[in-house]
Amino acid sequence: MDDQQKARIAQQFIEAIPHSRALGMEMVEISAGIATMKLAYDARFVGDPKTGVLAGGVVTALLDTCAGASVMAHPEVGAATATLDLRIDYMRAAEPERDLYAQAECYRVTRSVAFVRAIAYTDDKDRPVAAANGAFTVMSSAKGRSS
């Protein structure tokens, strides 16, 4: 299986997740160890009614999904993964009415753990809404590395 096929399988898997579908998440781009996803603004997902800003939990959900997608699309990781730990730093509020994006990179994979960094942003990638660091489980190697 080449990297492109693996990314496609990861995309199909992510797009089939009931909660991701419920929130309307879309895969924008996916390749070996890197994923970009989008979540359209929706008034149901607001966390602060006074400002119309999306709930922190929505940002968390998108970052977690996108990070998981980058792990699944990594050539050295098997088809399944689970989040071990996720830290999110909120730099600023997401602008109301704007679509939210997340970009994740699985930058290191060991035999048991995949490490990911990710950002969430609306219009300007250089002014992120949030940044995340996560550790994910690694089940087996798609490339058949011996354990």
Add this chain to the structure above:
Amino acid sequence: MNRGKPEPVQVIKQRRDAALEKLTASIPYLSYLDIRFERMGDELTARLPFDEKLIGNPALPALHGGVTGSFLEITAVIELTWSTLWDRMEGGGPEAAAIEAGEFPPLPKTIDFTIDYLRSGLPRDAYARARVNRSGRRYASVHVEAWQDNRSRLFAQATGHFLMPQPDG
């Protein structure tokens, strides 16, 4: 402090439950996830009723990590807000009247939130309780734990730091 005849229990309960109801009903995402809060005195327990749309891994099946994270964060924010409202609500006067009318101060803003996924979330109801470890004028630190069948077997926990609403805006 009024040291006269204590208020009837129904009056106290009604006031506290109405304030909690107004606070939680004001947050759309909380309603979307159908999270409810049960109150015993000042202690809150959040409940997340299971629903198919909360699934993140259909093969297991397991709750979505984002759902678990959201649930923990919402519980932390509500607990923190509730703990700051409590004294005002119980103190009487114009502050208590404002809370009763549903005029809440702005919600605290999350600075950072670290989620520890201990085991996969099962397809059933989940519960969470938060503890405010430090609440200053500007910053607060909150720890929150979530479980399902057994209170002592947590499936996730988190610690977050929050920026408190400032009186001068």
